[in-house]
Amino acid sequence: MSNENGKVLKHGTQTRTMHWIHLLAFIILGLTGVGFYWDIGGIASIFGGEANASLVHRWTGVVFVVGPLLYTLLNFDRFSRFMDTISHFSKDDFAWLKVMGGYLPFIKADDVPPQDKYNAGQKILGWLIIIGCLLIILTGFPMWLWRHSVPAVFLSFCYDVHFWTAMVLILLVAGHFFLAAIHPKSRVEFSSMMLDGYIDAEITAHHNAKWFAELKESS
């Protein structure tokens, strides 16, 4: 670890608010969706029965779309910086992926390459979540609004894509939660996104060395 003092504002208020809204919406959507697919009456009961759970699922889907959309339009600069970061893969990112950032116990990583604001794993996760959300949104609304109009084959295709994308996203979010909140190497990230937005400069200088160098240069 470096000997940097101070704190870094990693996630602004709007970003944290959007993350909270999206997270809560995702949990409700995941719970109700799993309840529908495997016909688990207990889950439907939490939301007031099958019919109410279905209503909750659909309207939470609207929140799931509108939340990030509003954030993107009102914080275009933050969104653009985020897209720039996750779409930029350098040699350091590929070197990070080779050792998986030192997170896996069976891959020896003596020297983890310096990373941007988001490491290579987070960049891939960012893309998977964007693509997954687009797929789940684009298949979800036809299942709700056009179910009596579109061909049955297309509707069935939407159901399959919606379900399997949801399964992948649930697994990804579970992994994201484990690394961000439980894993001893990275759980310090948790409070920066879920609470005040700040993280120790010392940790940032170690985990996100390239980004921290930019911050130091600009401040």
Place this chain on the structure above:
Amino acid sequence: MKLFHESEGITRRQFFKGAGMLTVAAVISGVFAKFGFDVFAASDDYITQRVAGLYTLDESMAIRKSHENPEIIQIYKDFLSPGKVECVSPKAHHLLHTKYGKDIPGFIAELKNPHHVPEVESAANEETSTEEPAA
């Protein structure tokens, strides 16, 4: 304590990446929505034409109500409720109503042996005979 913040504003590259991503998402969503609305409109048009076709067919029919169909009236008079038109007569009920569940084995037996009068029908006939003595 020193606080580090990201600088405000974006570079040209960041702008193009942000705008590019939004454009791609908007185009994909737009194409998908266009497909959905077109299919919806086509479906709506089909339903409108189908409804119009059914109404046109119905209007061209000489007999438009089953209870005014002379053949049906005659079947009731001759067979289902002899001498009158009683649409819920026991015979009409027995022959024209669908059988479900436990009634099916008895119905199959009746079909195999049509001359045998089932208990239900016998009871119904007895009931009718007590209520409405033969004229």
